[in-house]
Every structure is written in structure tokens, then in C-alpha cells.
Amino acid sequence: MQLTLPPGLSPQGFDAAVKALQGAVGPGWVMTTDEDRDAYADIYAPGPETLWGASGAVAPQTVEEVQAIVRIANEHKLPLWTVARGKNLGYGTAAPRMPGSMVLDLGRMDKILELDPTLGYCVIEPGVGFMDLYERIQRDKLPLMMSVPGNGWGSVLGNALDHGIGYTPYGVHAKNLCGLEVVLGNGDLVRTGLGAMEKNQAWHLFPFGYGPTWDHMFSQSNLGVVTKAGMWIMPEPETSLELTYDIPNADDIGWVIDTLAPLKIKGIVEQSIFIPSWLGKMVIKGQRKDFWDKPGAIPEWRVQELLKEHKLGYWQVALRLYGNEGIVKAQAEVVKAAFKPHLDTPPHEKWWHQGDPTNVMDTTLGVPSAVPLQMGDWVGGKSAHMGFSPVVPATGKHVLDQMHRSRKIIDAHDVDFYASFTIGGRFCNNVNMLMYDRDKPEDVDRIKKLFNALIADAAANGYAEYRTHLGWMDAISNTFNFQDHAMRRMTEKVKDALDPNGILSPGKNGIWPSAYAAQRGKNLA
């Protein structure tokens, strides 16, 4: 990809900034060739990758180097775009919201600084991947069980900072953050919570500190560069039981949610419960053309045939209970009794005991896996996907209402319907996977129109996305419109105060610093 300069920076200014960065981190860690820029592009981009093209990338290894980079960026007015491992597939990968930004790639900061099996927490740098932490826990035989997202290729910290989700009792990943170290836009280094005291012993254990609590101001934001953080990890349970139910019909999701959400809220089921529709199973069995080779959405009669051929329900609930065997048995009885009035077929049951082997698809046992990435190949060609992901209250009424409306819109755009609901507490994350071939402009165009229609419809009905692709960050931010976007105005005041030159990730989640305010609304999908 050819060089795009950031707004307001001349070629000479850019060269001077690159030279200064090379002095700070070594020439090999400032990457500005066309091939380097390709490596940081959004490989799932809904449109040309250049819409979100980086000018290059810089990869520090220490906190001091991060501070030096931020100082240089301020001096030369070079905007940075922070990523941990940059595997944010579906949301922009490692690419920046504002073209010409330089990616601040923290992948080399990959130390596990503490790993405490007694209190169940770790202190990690941003480059620590799910696989790294998993291997360390296995190697040292520590009685801990991680929570991992469907794509286990990314960063433990990066995923939590972007409000990622996993499928164990610790599945709401941002909730596991406790005590952050952060470089601010002016180069200051701060520690949040109890870490504001030198050598505090309980920094990563007590989540509030003294005074206001700032940890979450650095998640889904551009207010600082997180250089390390404490994260809680679940103690490894003695046993675990998986109860799998195939749920026959699309509208059954209503009673499924009304059955499971109260059990989750009461603590009988502790995990974040993932409920994918049938297509979630098919995407790892093969490619779309193996099951339906015509353009347009797979017709309902063929869907019904496929469910029969592959012995699938419309939805699958693979629910998992964790802990002491006696307690798990009792919890299982409560779950089974709650399902009984709705479904005659008993669940398939599979026990796991500490020390038993796991397999690569055991996401609910905290095993990070790259297998789900196969979904990226479903439509063939330069296959890609995005998720339309509104948050809905965890009741059958809200879930059915959202599903019926989004399904109608997705059907009207002639796109396959693949939804999932994850019950994370009193809410569900509803992810609608939209898959497209980037080599087919008409495919991409249809998906973009569809995405816009889904956002407008959800917002009109009081639902918002929890996370989105670069191309819609402004659009989603616009839907948070209480008191003329009072929240955004407040955040942008804080942004300008902490980062007066606006050099940290301008435009992230619709937060634009004054320095780049003119870029709002540009480079949309």
C-alpha cells in the first residue's frame, strides 16, 4: 500500500518523525515500506483498504520507549493508532480509523510479569497473546482456567480493552481488568486504582482504589496507551459438565433466553452462555458452496434440509457448569428441570475432570483456538465478515423482537442469516455475522447498505452496538444522542485536556480531538 500522510503533515515532516522514531526504538522497529503498510491493513475491509491505511508502524519494547514515541509524535504532530497484537478481525484488524496514522504496535511488549494461582490474577503487557498465557499456565501446571474469545490469536489485554467476550464465568473480559499502567497523550505515566501508591501490594486485587475509578476510561478509548494491566483469571474448577441441547426452531430462542437468563442472574449458571444459530456449526464443516452454490441467501427450504442432513437444531445451547462435582450435579438438575417443560429430549452430557485432555474447540474450557477463523472462508474468494452486534436486555421478548426485526432486514438484502446471542448477565450480546467476498464489489456494497439499515433500525428501537468496525465508529457514536451527545462532548473535553495535540488514536469510537475534528465523518465505509 502506498504512503498516505496524516492530515497536516508534509512529506519532510513525516521523514523527520520517522528518523526520530528510529533513534528511539532502533531503525528495524519503524516500518514504512509499502509491504509493511500491507501487513497492518484491514484484511476484512468492507471497501478499499486505503480508506484506513496506516503510514507505517512503530514497535517499542519498553514503557520508556512508548513514552519517547509519544513525545516524538507530539513534537512532529504524527498521529498514532495503538494496538496490542492487532488481530481485531471484523473490527478493523490493526488498521487505524484515520488514514496516515502510524500504528503503535505493542506486540513486542509481551512479558507475563506476574501469574498468581492463589489469588487468581496475572499482570501482563499488551503483547501477551491468549496462546502465550495458556501455554505458560499449562507448562507450569497452574490451577487456572482462562477465558478466551472465538479467535484465540489476539491479545489478552487488547481484547479486554476492546470489551471482548469469552464463554466461561469470566467471559465479560473488561470486568477482569484490575489496575492499569498507562502512558497519557502528554507522555505522563500513571497507574490507576491502588497502583497510584508506590509499591502498593493490592493494586491488582481491589478494583476501586481511592477516589474516582479510572480503569474503564482507557477501554474502547483513545485516552491513553495501556502498557501493563492486572487481569483476574478463574481458578481451575475440579470438574465441569457440558449440557448440549439442540433447539429446533428459530423462535424458540425466546423461551431459551427466558429459561437461561434467570439461572445466569441467580448464579446457578455462571458462564457467559453462547447460543449460535445453525450456521455457526456449518461454517466449520466446509464452505458455503459445499451446501448451496447459488447467489443470494440460502432459502428456508434448503436451511431445513441442511438441519436434517446434519442433525442440527436451529440453535445450539452448549451450556457448561464449573466447580465441585456435587455442586455441578445439583446445578445440572436445576437446568434440566427448567428445560423439561419446553423440550422432551434430554441434553447430551459430557463431564470433564481436572487433568482430562481438552481439544482445540474447547473454548468453554478456556482453550484458545484458531479453528473458528475458518469462518473467514465461508463465502470463498477474498472472504471476510463483520458482526452487527447490538446489546439487548436478556428477556425473550427483547431478544425475539430484535431478532425478528434484524432478520427481516437481512432477508430483504438477500444475505444469509447467522445470529448468536451470548447471555453475559442481565443482557445479551447479539452478534449477526455478515459474510462477504471482498473481490465482489456488489457483495461489499450490499453488506454496507445492510449494516446502515441495521444500525438505524436498532437505534430507532432503543438498542446500540457494543463494538463496531472502523468504518462505522462515527455512525455508532452518533446513535448515543442523549442531550445532544453530552457523553461524547464530555469525553472529547477530557481528550483535549489529556492529549492536546490529539495524537493518540484520533477517531477511535467516534472520539475526535480538536486537532483532527475536521476528520469526523470522513473515511466511512
Ligand SMILES: Cc1cc2nc3c(=O)[nH]c(=O)nc-3n(C[C@H](O)[C@H](O)[C@H](O)COP(=O)(O)OP(=O)(O)OC[C@H]3O[C@@H](n4cnc5c(N)ncnc54)[C@H](O)[C@@H]3O)c2cc1C
Ligand atoms: C472467527 C472470529 C471469531 C471471533 N470471536 C470473538 C469472540 O468470541 N469474542 C471477541 O471478543 N472477539 C472475537 N473476535 C474478534 C477479534 O478477533 C478478537 O476480539 C481479538 O482478540 C482482537 O484482537 P487483539 O486481541 O489482537 O486486539 P487488538 O487489535 O490489539 O486491540 C483491539 C483494540 O483495543 C485497543 N487497544 C489495544 N491495546 C491497547 C492498549 N495497550 N492501550 C490502549 N488501547 C488498546 C485498540 O483500540 C485496538 O484497536 C473474533 C474474530 C473472528 C475472525
